[in-house]
Amino acid sequence: MTTWNFSSGPAILPRPVVEKAAAAILDFKGSGIGVLECSHRSKLYEPVVASAEARLRKLMGIPEAYAVLFLQGGASTQFAQVPQNLLASGDVADYTDTGTWASKAIKEAKHFGKINVIASTKEADGTYRSVPRNLQVTEGAKYLHITSNNTIFGTQVHEFPDVGIPLVSDMSSDICSRVIDVEKFGVIYAGAQKNLGPSGVTVVIVRKDLLGKTDRAIPTMADYRTHIDAGSMFNTPPAFGIFVLDLVLEWLEGQGGIPGIQKINDAKAAKLYAEIDRNPLFQGTVAVEDRSRMNVCFVPLNKEHEDPFKKLCLSRGMVDFTGHRSVGGFRASIYNAMPEAGIDAMIEAMRDFEKSNG
Amino acid sequence: MTTWNFSSGPAILPRPVVEKAAAAILDFKGSGIGVLECSHRSKLYEPVVASAEARLRKLMGIPEAYAVLFLQGGASTQFAQVPQNLLASGDVADYTDTGTWASKAIKEAKHFGKINVIASTKEADGTYRSVPRNLQVTEGAKYLHITSNNTIFGTQVHEFPDVGIPLVSDMSSDICSRVIDVEKFGVIYAGAQKNLGPSGVTVVIVRKDLLGKTDRAIPTMADYRTHIDAGSMFNTPPAFGIFVLDLVLEWLEGQGGIPGIQKINDAKAAKLYAEIDRNPLFQGTVAVEDRSRMNVCFVPLNKEHEDPFKKLCLSRGMVDFTGHRSVGGFRASIYNAMPEAGIDAMIEAMRDFEKSNG
Numbered sequence: 001m002t003t004w005n006f007s008s009g010p011a012i013l014p015r016p017v018v019e020k021a022a023a024a025i026l027d028f029k030g031s032g033i034g035v036l037e038c039s040h041r042s043k044l045y046e047p048v049v050a051s052a053e054a055r056l057r058k059l060m061g062i063p064e065a066y067a068v069l070f071l072q073g074g075a076s077t078q079f080a081q082v083p084q085n086l087l088a089s090g091d092v093a094d095y096t097d098t099g100t101w102a103s104k105a106i107k108e109a110k111h112f113g114k115i116n117v118i119a120s121t122k123e124a125d126g127t128y129r130s131v132p133r134n135l136q137v138t139e140g141a142k143y144l145h146i147t148s149n150n151t152i153f154g155t156q157v158h159e160f161p162d163v164g165i166p167l168v169s170d171m172s173s174d175i176c177s178r179v180i181d182v183e184k185f186g187v188i189y190a191g192a193q194k195n196l197g198p199s200g201v202t203v204v205i206v207r208k209d210l211l212g213k214t215d216r217a218i219p220t221m222a223d224y225r226t227h228i229d230a231g232s233m234f235n236t237p238p239a240f241g242i243f244v245l246d247l248v249l250e251w252l253e254g255q256g257g258i259p260g261i262q263k264i265n266d267a268k269a270a271k272l273y274a275e276i277d278r279n280p281l282f283q284g285t286v287a288v289e290d291r292s293r294m295n296v297c298f299v300p301l302n303k304e305h306e307d308p309f310k311k312l313c314l315s316r317g318m319v320d321f322t323g324h325r326s327v328g329g330f331r332a333s334i335y336n337a338m339p340e341a342g343i344d345a346m347i348e349a350m351r352d353f354e355k356s357n358g
Numbered sequence: 359m360t361t362w363n364f365s366s367g368p369a370i371l372p373r374p375v376v377e378k379a380a381a382a383i384l385d386f387k388g389s390g391i392g393v394l395e396c397s398h399r400s401k402l403y404e405p406v407v408a409s410a411e412a413r414l415r416k417l418m419g420i421p422e423a424y425a426v427l428f429l430q431g432g433a434s435t436q437f438a439q440v441p442q443n444l445l446a447s448g449d450v451a452d453y454t455d456t457g458t459w460a461s462k463a464i465k466e467a468k469h470f471g472k473i474n475v476i477a478s479t480k481e482a483d484g485t486y487r488s489v490p491r492n493l494q495v496t497e498g499a500k501y502l503h504i505t506s507n508n509t510i511f512g513t514q515v516h517e518f519p520d521v522g523i524p525l526v527s528d529m530s531s532d533i534c535s536r537v538i539d540v541e542k543f544g545v546i547y548a549g550a551q552k553n554l555g556p557s558g559v560t561v562v563i564v565r566k567d568l569l570g571k572t573d574r575a576i577p578t579m580a581d582y583r584t585h586i587d588a589g590s591m592f593n594t595p596p597a598f599g600i601f602v603l604d605l606v607l608e609w610l611e612g613q614g615g616i617p618g619i620q621k622i623n624d625a626k627a628a629k630l631y632a633e634i635d636r637n638p639l640f641q642g643t644v645a646v647e648d649r650s651r652m653n654v655c656f657v658p659l660n661k662e663h664e665d666p667f668k669k670l671c672l673s674r675g676m677v678d679f680t681g682h683r684s685v686g687g688f689r690a691s692i693y694n695a696m697p698e699a700g701i702d703a704m705i706e707a708m709r710d711f712e713k714s715n716g
Contacts, residue, residue: 240599
């Protein structure tokens with residue numbers, strides 16, 4: 001039986017990537033040693049980092065004015081690192097509050113500057129079901145921080161605003177899933193473990209002219225300039241994670257790049273949402289216009305259907321499709337690597353469940 | 359031909375670990391999904407972190423008063439994180455300067471307290487060939503920081519001093535290679551990529567009563583208490599790295615634990631140093647009493663022998679045995695996972711080289 005992995009992250013990887021990664025662990029490029037075991041400064045490994053950077057630049061259209069870094073610590077580390085690098089004492093930055101991760105980003109930024117939450121879509125019950133529109137930034141704010149896709153609640157910013165200041169975006173759960181204009185952004189950061197690779201690597205894309213303007217002393221590892229100067233090799237990088245990320249990007253090239261995968265992602269999401277809207281036993285949990293194409297959240301109308309539907313899905317090889325503990329219901333995370341057949345399996349389960357319970 | 363991997367890190371892993379890791383990438387515990395692709399909060403993965411912690415506690419004899427954390431960012435991140443958590447503004451800490459990594463630790467600590475370098479073994483030529491003895495700590499110092507093994511120069515602290523204050527030690531290159539008394543230490547930290555696993559995981563062992571005494575606001579991810587409270591799962595951990603680390607510890611149990619591997623390590627190092635001392639064409643680079651049992655550094659007496667000896671070793675399947683660019687010559691890193699046969703191969707090359715060049 002095929003297993004369909006709807007995990008929100010760490011998440012499904014393209015099968016050819018998984019197979020190449022396993023083979024390289026046993027023997028990297030015929031060297032007799034595995035990819036986990038070779039020096040990051042060896043001739044064997046060093047080209048991997050350059051390759052990953054070059055592929056990402058080409059796929060996303062990242063201009064030369066931006067650095068591409070492969071760091072550690074996840075987006076949670078970036079929540080502090082971004083303001084630490086971009087804000088001087090007394091500087092102001094604007095944030096939108098659209099979910100759990102956005103609110104964590106706000107909390108950390110307050111260590112380093114004056115943070116204005118210019119919009120929040122938090123509802124009375126503590127959940128979030130939409131993203132804000134018509135944003136007005138604060139006079140003098142250095143940047144506007146936006147979580148591009150809210151993994152937990154299943155909302156997504158489909159159009160990035162033009163606000164006259166750089167956007168900073170946590171794109172952990174939708175980077176490389178759709179075409180974006182990098183030049184709108186001062187910083188883009190993303191934990192790799194959804195669309196780019198395994199956990200333990202964080203991609204940071206930063207416009208270099210925004211750096212060096214803060215008056216604070218930044219410890220070496222927290223300073224983006226350290227990693228820019230060293231090409232992400234100031235200290236031992238998460239070498240295997242970058243290697244897998246490079247394989248994922250190679251696979252993405254074969255999907256027609258980001259325009260190609262976007263088309264596939266749009267079709268996958270449209271198909272699943274259409275079934276949620278059609279099927280009288282289920283409903284979506286967020287505003288239709290803000291629905292995420294990565295994390296599809298839905299609930300049964302009848303709460304008592306939750307367990308039997310869960311059992312049906314499990315019996316058909318689907319795993320990790322339950323909603324985050326703060327939301328409940330179901331969440332199908334359908335990142336780049338989830339094939340259309342996985343969506344079809346979920347839809348078929350919904351239809352069969354309707355037949356026996358409708 | 360067998361390949362002998364003398365890399366200083368990322369370094370050789372036990373072959374059974376490598377094979378299990380490759381298999382788990384294809385299918386983790388018969389689940390149908392790979393270990394890179396499962397949620398860190400899944401029933402499938404979560405036991406891995408608990409297992410790794412339990413094994414490390416038992417192997418090293420870590421008392422309950424200490425937390426065991428699996429973090430990201432390498433020892434270089436700990437250089438700042440240790441003083442950030444342990445020192446209040448105005449507090450003093452003592453450091454020894456015994457090499458490149460020690461001096462980096464000193465530099466970062468200065469962001470967070472008054473740092474006294476109470477001993478340095480730096481020589482006029484910028485290298486280090488010994489470790490200091492008879493240390494006198496500063497009145498009121500909160501801790502004494504020691505690099506237990508200096509990877510680049512090949513020196514090692516064989517006896518940790520009793521100085522009446524907690525020791526803090528970067529043990530990146532010799533953790534779990536020999537028996538130590540954890541209770542002498544306030545903090546032990548180590549990048550995994552030498553004796554514990556792949557790069558991208560950092561082990562931190564911290565005495566819990568030392569925390570919460572600083573007056574500074576610590577960003578969430580930099581605060582050890584965050585990770586203690588969340589069992590190293592505050593955010594997505596470097597899941598695969600911890601999985602491999604757990605396999606390495608399982609392997610170590612099979613070697614007779616740390617007393618068992620120490621005996622093997624001592625024998626391996628003694629054998630190689632004996633050949634360096636016997637062979638008239640080579641000499642060791644550091645004080646005999648401070649020689650590292652992990653990184654064996656030596657040079658040919660005749661500089662013109664460097665290239666031909668290198669070629670001979672390469673022709674026999676040895677890789678990554680050249681000294682760090684700041685030292686030159688040769689460095690055989692012989693961590694836990696290097697079998698005695700690898701040392702024998704190096705010794706045989708030295709003897710054969712003597713025969714044809716002596």
